Amino acid sequence: MREAQFYNKIEDLIFCNLCPHGCKLSEGQNGTCRVRKVIDGKLYSLNYGKISAINLDPIEKKPLYHYKPGSLILSVGSVGCNFSCGFCQNFTISQTGETFFTTFISPEELISIALKYKEKGNIGIAFTYNEPSIFYEYIYDTITLLKDELDIILVSNGYVNQSPLKDIIKHVKAINFDLKAYNEDFYEKICHGSLEPVLKSIEIAYNYTHVEITTLIIPGLNDSEEEIDKLSLWISKLSPNIPLHLTRYFPNYKFQIEATPIETLVKLQRIAKKHLNFVYLGNVLLPSNTVCPNCNKTLIKRNGFEVQSFMTSNQCPFCSFEIEYIKI
Known part of the structure; x- marks a missing residue:
């Protein structure tokens, strides 16, 4: 503790x-x-240093497609969450406060493990799997000790107050926000939270670090064309270059709604692309290449987690168009 x-x-x-x-x-x-x-x-x-999962993952698994593509990141999680979503894919660790099955790893030990994996291509530490903001003290202490030797990455629901977020986000190199929906009713009834603080977290983080956004598309709950149009329009007002990941839902935990039809995802991707330059589909066996918004040439080719990048800088190698929102 x-x-x-x-x-x-x-x-x-x-x-x-x-x-x-x-x-x-x-x-x-x-x-x-x-x-x-x-x-x-x-x-x-109670969960300080109590690690439930630790893996060396492709960074694309977070998902982060525009931050050091093709690299690996040491991913760690604990237990607990400040949401109680009935569709949670990691409910065995997020929807419990029990720590009897975890392993204690001090911040010093975690940094040592991450540094040892550098020779295998590890670029840093990602706090993920469960909500990292409620692991705040552990992350804060790790960042304090790390002193920029490795990248710190977060995968978060964004439900955190502004002061704690601002204290930590300036040390975070990239963050993927799970924007559950773009309607308050969804947040209140399903997540037992509210939308506005999440939007504010995204706005704050965008001013400090690399941001990508994921929305799990659940049939009948957040899959309307109107909602995705509004969601992508809101993101575009921050920047049309922020990557949006529309991810396929599968039945899990308390939700037994049938899996999202792939046709729905394709349709919603088309709608989101009216406002955003980079919209990817997740949990599907479909191409997820990064394409230049100017010349339409493939910049980063992905086959699952196998990645081939044709970029050496932020400029398209084919037409020299500058793509401000890719970190190579």
């Missing part, structure tokens, strides 16, 4: 200020995330 950051005490109550839930807790109570608990009048992070 480690004492949590971002909380205050008023009389006998603890107020957690890490995320927009703003949990008001009494002695012995856990927050919505399941992993922040009041013990002896202080708030503690």
Whole structure:
């Protein structure tokens, strides 16, 4: 355990200020995330250093398609989440606060592991699998020790308050935000959160680091043409070059809706491309190449997680068009 950051005490109550839930807790109570608990009048992070999964992954698996394509990243996760989505693909670790099956790895040990993997192509550490913001203290301590020797990457639902986000995002090299939907009703009823704080997190992060966005398309819930049009238009106002990943849903956890038809994804990709230059489809066996928006030539060819890049800089090698949002 480690004492949590971002909380205050008023009389006998603890107020957690890490995320927009703003949990008001009494002695012995856990927050919505399941992993922040009041013990002896202080708030503690129960999942500090408790690692549930650690793997050397292709960076495309995050998914990040425009950040050092073809590289590998040491990916780590813990337990807990401040959302409770019924379709969660990692529900065995995200929807629990139990840590008996985890392994403790100190920030120093994690950095040592990541550095050892550099010879295999590892570029850094990705905090992923469960929501990293509720692993805040561990990430913060790791970043403090790391001192830019490796890249720090996050895969997040974006449901975090502005002050904690700003304190950490300037040290993060890239982040993929899981923008669940573009309607408040979805967030309230299915995620048990709200949309606006997520949009604000994306706006803040865009001013500091490389951002990509993923939306899992669930039939009948967030797959309307109108919603994806609005979602992609909103992203384009930040930048039309931010990559959007539209991902195929499969039944999981509490959701037994049939898998997203591929035709739906293709249709929604076409709609999103009215506003965005780079829209990819995930969880499907379809091409996911990066194409120059000016000359339409293939810049990065992908076959699953096998990647072939024809770029040596931010300029298209075929027409010299400058693509501002690719980090080679």
